Amino acid sequence: MYLSKNDLEKMDSRYRATLINSLAGYKSAVLIGSQSIEGKTNLAIFNSLIHIGANPPLYGFLCRPDTVKRDTLNNILETGFYTFNFVSVEHYQKAHQTSAKYDSDVSEIAAVGFTEAFKNKFQAPFVSEAAVKIGLKFKERVDIKINGTIMIIGSIEFLEIDVHLPSTDGFVDPSKANLLACVGLDAYYKAEFIDRLSYAKTDKWPESLK
Amino acid sequence: MYLSKNDLEKMDSRYRATLINSLAGYKSAVLIGSQSIEGKTNLAIFNSLIHIGANPPLYGFLCRPDTVKRDTLNNILETGFYTFNFVSVEHYQKAHQTSAKYDSDVSEIAAVGFTEAFKNKFQAPFVSEAAVKIGLKFKERVDIKINGTIMIIGSIEFLEIDVHLPSTDGFVDPSKANLLACVGLDAYYKAEFIDRLSYAKTDKWPESLK
Numbered sequence: 001m002y003l004s005k006n007d008l009e010k011m012d013s014r015y016r017a018t019l020i021n022s023l024a025g026y027k028s029a030v031l032i033g034s035q036s037i038e039g040k041t042n043l044a045i046f047n048s049l050i051h052i053g054a055n056p057p058l059y060g061f062l063c064r065p066d067t068v069k070r071d072t073l074n075n076i077l078e079t080g081f082y083t084f085n086f087v088s089v090e091h092y093q094k095a096h097q098t099s100a101k102y103d104s105d106v107s108e109i110a111a112v113g114f115t116e117a118f119k120n121k122f123q124a125p126f127v128s129e130a131a132v133k134i135g136l137k138f139k140e141r142v143d144i145k146i147n148g149t150i151m152i153i154g155s156i157e158f159l160e161i162d163v164h165l166p167s168t169d170g171f172v173d174p175s176k177a178n179l180l181a182c183v184g185l186d187a188y189y190k191a192e193f194i195d196r197l198s199y200a201k202t203d204k205w206p207e208s209l210k
Numbered sequence: 211m212y213l214s215k216n217d218l219e220k221m222d223s224r225y226r227a228t229l230i231n232s233l234a235g236y237k238s239a240v241l242i243g244s245q246s247i248e249g250k251t252n253l254a255i256f257n258s259l260i261h262i263g264a265n266p267p268l269y270g271f272l273c274r275p276d277t278v279k280r281d282t283l284n285n286i287l288e289t290g291f292y293t294f295n296f297v298s299v300e301h302y303q304k305a306h307q308t309s310a311k312y313d314s315d316v317s318e319i320a321a322v323g324f325t326e327a328f329k330n331k332f333q334a335p336f337v338s339e340a341a342v343k344i345g346l347k348f349k350e351r352v353d354i355k356i357n358g359t360i361m362i363i364g365s366i367e368f369l370e371i372d373v374h375l376p377s378t379d380g381f382v383d384p385s386k387a388n389l390l391a392c393v394g395l396d397a398y399y400k401a402e403f404i405d406r407l408s409y410a411k412t413d414k415w416p417e418s419l420k
Binding site for chain 2: 001002003004005008009011013014015016017018019020021022023024025026027028030047048049050051052053054055056057058059060062064086089092093096097098099100101102106111132134139140142144145146147149151153155156157158159160161162163165166169170171172173174175179181183184186187188189190191192193194195196197198199200201202205206209
């Protein structure tokens with residue numbers, strides 16, 4: 001099946017959105033916790049997390065300013081703090097439900113059946129059920145000119161994970177905690193570990209690190 | 211296990227890099243094909259693909275200017291064209307091997323055992339074995355101030371997928387083509403579809419679209 005730029009332009013806009021979003025493939029489903037200046041808590045699922053760097057430890061994610069998830073963006077820009085929460089596969093329906101358009105004064109955390117947790121006087125809520133919890137501080141806003149999306153970059157203030165998760169070299173296998181993966185805006189996946197491979201060199205084939 | 215910002219700063223730098231990169235979770239493994247002005251082809255694996263928008267169809271990925279993958283960045287900035295190639299799980303070793311530091315005049319496509327393909331006089335090579343092939347045109351370079359990484363954004367010129375892959379609403383389930391997922395720089399995964407859920411509304415629980 002061949003689709004040209006012209007074919008894509010003429011396509012029904014919802015079909016195109018679903019196609020293009022899903023073709024970007026697998027992502028981690030991350031639940032972003034935030035809090036307004038007035039102390040109202042918020043939780044929303046995002047599928048656009050990327051690793052920006054390790055020193056300092058930086059993650060980014062994308063916001064579309066015109067969506068329901070504007071509360072998250074506003075809270076982060078106002079307070080400077082937010083949380084990443086990675087939940088396991090069995091919570092996929094609750095995770096998805098955070099994308100409903102709840103009023104700003106309703107906390108999605110309780111509304112979908114998760115438990116709100118606060119840590120270290122951090123100014124953003126965590127999801128108690130999350131196997132991996134990361135507290136972030138806002139660092140840089142990147143405005144993408146071509147379509148007005150915004151990338152929010154933050155640094156890790158602290159993180160909390162099961163002590164058995166990191167291997168001896170620091171690698172965390174998300175499938176060990178059965179963490180939820182997603183595709184597009186509505187499809188959920190579990191992942192199965194295949195292999196880790198040695199640093200690639202030109203004169204030999206990579207070896208399994210299993 | 212609790213790790214503060216200070217704990218992360220004091221950590222061995224390789225341990226920290228592996229930890230922080232792997233905590234970003236699942237990604238699609240995308241092989242980016244490009245070509246120098248002189249016509250030398252190049253292929254490199256990236257784990258930082260994000261969907262930027264559907265109208266126009268835009269994808270982004272991150273480059274670290276100081277890595278072996280500089281060839282990809284240079285080629286894209288010089289020619290303005292590149293390709294995304296998604297391969298299936300059985301090709302994970304070849305995909306990984308594209309990250310070896312081959313000389314600029316060696317094409318990783320043949321060196322790792324893939325087959326080079328050209329389409330529509332497009333100025334960048336495809337991987338013949340890829341189940342999903344996307345031709346992209348460079349649109350925007352975003353310089354991330356905090357650590358000097360670069361996001362490259364491109365629009366879809368054309369794409370080629372198996373005619374049976376898109377469902378009636380445009381959704382492509384990457385696990386149908388057994389596409390390769392990855393975590394960090396060296397871990398590979400296969401994914402299993404769980405469910406698709408209806409558009410979330412505040413007054414009811416999402417329904418399965420399976």
